[in-house]
Amino acid sequence: MxxxxxxxxxxxxxxxxxxxxxxxxxxxxxxxxxxxxxxxxxxxxxxxxxxxxxxxxxxxxxxxxxxxxxxxxxxxxxxxxxxxxxxxxxxxxxxxxxxxxxxxxxxxHTSDQHEWFKQSCQSRDNEYADFYIWKDPKEDGSAPTNWGSTFGGPAWEYVESRGQYYLHLFAKEQPDLNWENxxxxxxxxxxxxxxxxxxxxxxxxxxxxxxxKRQDWPDAPEDAVYTKSYYVGASNGxxxxxxxxxxxxxxxxxxxxxxxxxxxxxxxxxxxxxxxxxxxxxxxxxxxxxxxxxxxxxxxxxxxxxxxxxxxxxxxxxxxxxxxxxxxxxxxxxxxxxxxxxxxxxxxxxxxxxxxxxxxxxxxxxxxxxxxxxxxxxxxxxxxxxxxxYRDIETLGVKKEFEEKGLPESYIKESIFLKSRxxxxxxxxxxxxxxxxxxxxxxxxxxxxxxxxxxxxxxxxxxxxxxxxxxYKELIRLRKMFPVVVDGKYELINPTDSDVYGYTRTLGKQKLVVICSFAEYKVNYKLPAPLKNQSGKLLLSNYQDTKKELGDLELRPYEAVIYLIDES
Structure with a gap:
């Protein structure tokens, strides 16, 4: 466009x-x-x-x-x-x-099936030789750095035809492109x-x-999480x-x-x-x-x-x-x-x-x-x-890694249930x-x-x-209806409340008051003093009978409310 x-x-x-x-x-x-x-x-x-x-x-x-x-x-x-x-x-x-x-x-990165990579593997002096990140082995033949890859295993893969390692921060089938070129x-x-x-x-x-990537190719600290250890040389380079x-x-x-x-x-x-x-x-x-x-x-x-x-x-x-x-x-x-x-x-x-x-x-x-x-x-x-x-390459890699570490099966199952892609x-x-x-x-x-x-x-x-x-449809409609949703300045209104997240959005003479409970039980919510004297009308709630006027609230489990104060 x-x-x-x-x-x-x-x-x-x-x-x-x-x-x-x-x-x-x-x-x-x-x-x-x-x-x-x-x-x-x-x-x-x-x-x-x-x-x-x-x-x-x-x-x-x-x-x-x-x-x-x-x-x-x-x-x-x-x-x-x-x-x-x-x-x-x-x-x-x-x-x-x-x-x-x-x-x-x-x-x-690309796939290792990309034509660029196929050509790059063939020699060190063709048109695509430097399209990827290739490094010589250390004197003992080992990888250039100790970096691990996101999906498990080392971040370097050896290719016989070049006698070098290529970098892959993700799967070995995902070689990293050389942006220096x-x-x-x-x-x-x-x-x-x-x-x-x-x-x-x-x-x-x-x-x-x-x-x-940092061109000095530093090793990661020993205590780095292995699957993200490449951050030392590749993150915000x-x-x-x-x-x-x-x-x-x-x-x-x-x-x-x-x-x-x-x-x-x-x-x-x-x-x-x-x-x-x-x-x-x-x-x-x-x-x-x-x-x-x-x-x-x-x-x-x-x-x-x-x-x-x-x-x-x-x-x-x-x-x-x-x-x-x-x-x-x-x-x-x-x-x-x-x-x-x-x-x-x-x-x-x-x-x-x-x-x-x-x-x-x-x-x-x-x-x-x-x-x-x-x-x-x-x-x-x-x-x-x-x-x-499970089908996800990351999940299957983590399962294998956790089994090798000897972690309890109950932990492996629960962590994968909670976090698998x-x-x-x-x-x-x-x-x-x-x-x-x-x-x-x-x-x-x-x-x-x-x-x-x-x-x-x-x-x-x-x-x-x-x-x-x-x-969700109503939330999207409110964004299109009120410029304050797009352009209003954010301000936190209850920084120490243990259960409720509240904030305002202000643009000109309009103010949104957004109050969201993360509690699984009823909680009393006291409106901050600066807002108590302002007249606000309910725009949206996730309960059917929330009170229409802005004021102190008895919030039910996970209750969320949006009030509009309009002084124009």
Missing amino acids: SKEQPLEKDWWKKSVVYQIYPQSFKDTTGSGKGDLNGIIEKLPYLADLGIDVIWLNPIYQSPLVDNGYDIADYYQINPDYGTMDDFKRLLEEAHRLGIKIIMDLVVN PNVRQAIYEMMKFWFELGIDGFRMDVISLIS PRVHEFLHEMNREVLSKYNIMTVGETANTNSDQAILYTDPAREELNMVFHFDHMHLDYGPFGKFSDIRFKMSDLRDVLTEWQNKLENRGWNSLYWSNHDQPRAVTRFGNDTKYRVESAKMLGTLLHMMKGTPYVYQGEELGMRNVRFTSFDQ DNARTPMPWNGDEQSGFGFTTGTPWIDFSPDHAEINVESCLADQNSVFYH
Whole structure:
């Protein structure tokens, strides 16, 4: 979408993004995998929800070792999902409904089946020899550094034909590109232009904070978490901002599009470097500070529960730090994270209430909200009965690692149930009929259905006016109706409350008061003194009989309320 089109410059600030994991969204062929035509079929559902942008996980040609994040050809659509004509039709139909499409840009690494890598393996002096990161062995023949990879095992793989190791921060089938080589960067920029000229509206940039590596190749400290030990030399590297500014100059600035970078191991100060408009890099980033609140000794795979006070501190820090200096992305879950209602809410007795509360808390903040498919239904983690049901490369690697460490089977099962990426990847349930494949497929699904689908599905949510779906729809409507939701300044109003997270958003003479209980019991909430004398009207609650006037409240389990004070 070129900048000449009559489209507001910062349109993404007012947008709500819906993330689609294509493999699990809707299958129209009976293959058991979702496809592009399935997404086209369900566009009216998304339009009804009110979203503005679809983010598609990778749909490029891939051997699917890491479900598409191992790209073999950036210019081809994976036949599992359809054809280029199908994709063009998806663009056309989405745009007709006022929905934009952003794609996943995976340029830290490629598949080992990519032609560039095949050529690079053959010799040290051909055109593609330096497209990847190759290093000689140490004198004893061992790897150049002690780094581990995200999916387990060392981050270096030896190739006999070159007598060298190549770097892979993820699976060994995902060799890292050498961004120090200007020819690599230009090849990437040309590919990006191809998709923009086709009509896409932006990119989500996979692990973009890892593209620049320290050229002194330091070893990681002995106490580093092995699967993230490469951070010492690959996270927020010395040239990452130079590379992104160059990308902006060469490509991004020429189109009126949105960009969001996935930036693991990036704090709020570093985020400003990526997102300050004056620096001309990215529009926003995905940070992970709130995702790390329940980490344990082995990192992500733990059985620890987050503390609400920690969550409040993290979200408030990011709201305050980026005020007028950057832009926040707002998310609870995605294809790499477990389901939000299990992680941050109550997925049993108060599943619906807590799902609505979490949506309220996030969508009223300053930033661009992201809804992961099924989140608007209140989908929860799936408790598979057998390890054989898991498909995720990370989960299978962790299971093996934990077994080798001799950890109790009960801990392995529970930590995988709580944190496996497969929790987010079970098929989207369009109805509650198992005989019809829950409306997802007429074939055998690539990953097992969640046993919850009979209860939690689109059809039942659409039939229930009090469902999570309609609450999300109303949150999105409020964002479009009130400029204070987009532009209002955030202020925390109860920094020491042990159960309740409250904040205001202020723009001119309008103020939103957002109060969310994380308690599974009733609590008294006293309105802060400065707000007591102001007249506020209820905009939205996740209970049917919340009092209409702003004041002290007796909050029920996971109750969430939004009041509007309007002095204009």
